[in-house]
Amino acid sequence: xxxxxxxxxxxxxxxxxxxxxxxxxxxxxxxxxxxxxxxxxxxxxxxxxxxxxxxxxxxxxxxxxxxxxxxxxxxxxxxxxxxxxxxxxxxxxxxxxxxxxxxxxxxxxxxxxxxxxxxxxxxxxxxxxxxxxxxxxxxxxxxxxxxxxxxxxxxxxxxxxxxxxxxxxxxxxxxxxxxxxxxxxxxxxxxxxxxxxxxxxxxxxxxxxxxxxxxxxxxxxxxxxxxxxxxxxxxxxxxxxxxxxxxxxxxxxxxxxxxxxxxxxxxxxxxxxxxxxxxxxxxxxxxxxxxxxxxxxxxxxxxxxxxxxxxxxxxxxxxxxxxxxxxxxxxxxxxxxxxxxxxxxxxxxxxxxxxxxxxxxxxxxxxxxxxxxxxxxxxxxxxxxxxxxxxxxxxxxxxxxxxxxx
Numbered sequence: 001x002x003x004x005x006x007x008x009x010x011x012x013x014x015x016x017x018x019x020x021x022x023x024x025x026x027x028x029x030x031x032x033x034x035x036x037x038x039x040x041x042x043x044x045x046x047x048x049x050x051x052x053x054x055x056x057x058x059x060x061x062x063x064x065x066x067x068x069x070x071x072x073x074x075x076x077x078x079x080x081x082x083x084x085x086x087x088x089x090x091x092x093x094x095x096x097x098x099x100x101x102x103x104x105x106x107x108x109x110x111x112x113x114x115x116x117x118x119x120x121x122x123x124x125x126x127x128x129x130x131x132x133x134x135x136x137x138x139x140x141x142x143x144x145x146x147x148x149x150x151x152x153x154x155x156x157x158x159x160x161x162x163x164x165x166x167x168x169x170x171x172x173x174x175x176x177x178x179x180x181x182x183x184x185x186x187x188x189x190x191x192x193x194x195x196x197x198x199x200x201x202x203x204x205x206x207x208x209x210x211x212x213x214x215x216x217x218x219x220x221x222x223x224x225x226x227x228x229x230x231x232x233x234x235x236x237x238x239x240x241x242x243x244x245x246x247x248x249x250x251x252x253x254x255x256x257x258x259x260x261x262x263x264x265x266x267x268x269x270x271x272x273x274x275x276x277x278x279x280x281x282x283x284x285x286x287x288x289x290x291x292x293x294x295x296x297x298x299x300x301x302x303x304x305x306x307x308x309x310x311x312x313x314x315x316x317x318x319x320x321x322x323x324x325x326x327x328x329x330x331x332x333x334x335x336x337x338x339x340x341x342x343x344x345x346x347x348x349x350x351x352x353x354x355x356x357x358x359x360x361x362x363x364x365x366x367x368x369x370x371x372x373x374x375x376x377x378x379x380x381x382x383x384x385x386x387x388x389x390x391x392x393x394x395x396x397x398x399x400x401x402x403x404x405x406x
Contacts, residue, residue, distance in 0.1 A: 002053030007039045010060050017067060024207045025200045025214075027337040027358075028067040031365055035059040038256060038369045045245075045253035046304065055260045058323055062314060062368075065327045069334025074342050088160045088352065090153075090168065094396045099171060102149055105142035106175040112139060113178060126181070133182050141383060143179035147187075148387040150176050151194055151356050156397075158202040185228050186373070189221060190363040197359035201344055225251055246306075254303045255370060259311040259318075261301070267319060270294060274320050275329070278378035296376045313368030316376055333374070337361065353392040360384065 014032035018024060039056065090098065113129060120132040153169040180188060196217050200210055225247055273280060273294045281293040300309045318326040340361070343354035364373035374381070390396070 003039050003043050003056065006053070006057050006060055007036060010036050010039070010063065013060070013063055013067070020071070022207075023210075025197065025205075025210050027341060027362070027365060028063070028070050028334070030362065031066055031368065032063045034366055034369050035063060038252065041248060041252035042256055045249045046257070052257075052260045052264065055264065056256065058314060058326075061327060062330045065330040066334040066337075069331040069336075070338040070341070071334075072338060073335055074338035088156050088397055088399050089162070089165055090156070091396060091398050095168060098149055098391065098396070099168075101142075102146050102172055102175040105139075105146055106178050108142070109139055109178040109182075112136070113182065129182050135182060139179075143183065143187075144380065144383050145387050146172075146175050146179055147191065148356075148384060148391060150191075151198065151360065152352070152388070152391050154195055155198045155202055155352065155356055155359075158199055185224065186363075186367070188224060189367070190360070192217065192220060192224075193363045193366060194356075194359045197362045198356065201355055201359060222247070249304070249306050250308070251370065254306050254308045255310045255312050257303045258301050258308050259315045261303070262311055262315060263318060263323070269322065270320050272320050274316050275325075275375055277375065281379075310371040312370065313364075313372040313374075316372035316374075333365075337365070352397060353388060356388055356392065357385065360388075 010032055014029055014036065017026065017028040017032060021029060023029075038059070042053075042056070112135070113133060116133045117125065117128055121128050122131075150169075150172055153165075153172045157165045157169040176191070180191070196213065199205065200213065205213065226243065273291075277293050277296070280289065280291055283289040284291060284293055298309045298311065300307045314323075314326045314330075317329040337358070340354045340358040343351040344358050367373045
């Protein structure tokens with residue numbers, strides 16, 4: 001009954017957001033849909049076993065605070081990206097430099113992977129690399145660079161579908177594969193989600209087409225989870241039903257119960273060590289403070305027979321000062337997304353940086369159902385945004401019409 005009431009309220013809020021935004025891929029609608037889907041997963045996974053349903057009203061409040069922050073800065077704007085043949089493209093000489101760096105990075109990554117495969121191959125290429133490849137800081141940094149270059153190249157191809165832009169995207173895309181082979185599942189999710197939202201935003205896709213696309217993306221992500229689960233756990237599942245139930249509980253519902261138990265059992269607050277972890281880490285590295293940064297990998301707990309160490313995105317901030325702080329963070333996130341959304345749909349000028357950044361940030365927004373991918377990986381986002389800013393500068397991109405990327 002409680003989940004039904006909460007779901008009804010969330011449906012009403014999401015419907016109001018649709019009426020206001022008119023695009024179902026606007027951030028307030030996405031976060032509402034994510035938590036609504038989560039309510040369904042909790043009910044399917046645990047049903048009458050779970051007796052703390054009213055606690056999950058915190059996700060309704062999170063959507064409300066996020067929406068308020070979003071509308072505070074967002075303005076109704078129906079600007080249209082110029083879609084004809086000479087809108088955006090890379091400056092030819094600068095593109096050669098960008099491509100050269102990408103190919104050298106990919107070649108270096110391959111040189112690091114091949115010896116590992118030769119020495120430790122166990123019949124499964126993916127598991128061999130995952131188990132025995134350790135990587136290094138330079139390879140990790142260049143992985144972020146190549147991802148951003150792929151995102152920008154794809155966006156230029158979407159809004160300016162010329163043979164040159166299509167060829168350039170297809171030239172850059174293979175550079176991503178050596179890095180994706182050694183990365184975790186979250187990076188795959190980010191690539192899929194970013195490219196999807198670039199297409200939705202860049203092409204101003206209708207709501208009907210967006211819904212169809214959403215279903216396909218969900219199916220693709222669930223299939224990716226299923227395949228990776230089989231690789232991870234082997235053939236431990238007696239049937240497809242057992243596999244489905246395991247995925248439903250491990251990835252889509254257990255974290256909610258874990259968060260409820262954490263917050264209702266006298267939690268020990270960290271007083272900002274999560275939220276300001278990046279600052280603390282920098283100060284600790286410089287020797288200015290003796291406070292050791294908290295570990296982003298959390299302790300495992302058992303929930304109805306399943307072990308989990310994720311507690312949804314709200315937990316990361318609630319564990320600092322309580323639930324009120326999690327709502328403050330949601331409000332501030334809404335402000336950020338509202339500002340990027342406003343720039344992305346501006347009538348006056350098109351911001352390539354804003355559109356690609358907004359598309360990239362859809363991944364942590366959706367991932368809030370699982371864990372935090374904002375400030376817990378703050379240093380990674382700083383590197384992403386620096387690369388994105390460098391690649392989308394006016395000296396790198398050229399625009400043959402009146403709109404200019406920032």
